[in-house]
Amino acid sequence: MVNNYIKRLHEERLIRVEGTTNRNQTYHLTDAGHKSLREAFLAYSAEIVRLYGAVKTEISEILMGFFMEGVRSVVLFGVAETAEVVYAAIKQTPLVVDAVVDSDEKKQGKLFNGLVIQAPDTLQWMHPDAVVITSFGKQEEIYTSVKTLVPSKVKIKRLSEHPVVLEA
Structure with missing residues (x-):
């Protein structure tokens, strides 16, 4: 299969092959190859930007659902790529982010969108309407941990409970 790809790229003048045997051959992009690579990258x-926008819109709708349930202030639990999208989506809603927490000690004390990342045990002194679990991994573990730290009136919300539908 690789040989077929190389042959096709060579025929299309996107790469040039140097060397006489399989052991000493090297492959180099031509100017046309560089141009094709740039076009493919763009x-x-x-497409990534389009998908990001679609996911942000879907998450905004999920968050608006939380608002419609009476949630006004939230704490985000989990500070990774998903939290970045959630934070951007929250800006499109009336929700207020009171704090961000993460169980990774290496992240604690650092800034996330102007908020200091705190340890999970600080949740016991906070009074948000809800804690939003922004991590898709270890959700059950996070849920169980948060449940022991917040009063029963604080809702614990998972994004995964709400399907995200991307249009083709």
Whole structure:
């Protein structure tokens, strides 16, 4: 399969092959190959941006659902890529982020969108309407941990309870 790809790229003058045997051959992008790579990268980047926008819109709708349930202030639990999207989506809602927490000690004390990342045990002194679990991994473990730290009136929300539908 790889040989077929190399042959096709060579025929399309996107790469040039140097060397006389399989052991000493090297492959180099031509100017046309560099141009094709840039175009493919830009198309890929545009698709990523489109998907990011679609996911942000879907998460905004989920968060608006939380608002409609009476949630006004939230604490985000989990500070990774998903939290970045959730934080951007929250800006499109009337929700207020009171704090961010993460169980990774290496993240604690650092800033996340202007908020200091705190340890999970600080939840016991906070009074948000809800804690939003922004991590898709270890959700059950996080849920169980949060449940022991917050009063029963504080809702614990998972994004995964709400399906995200992306349009083709």
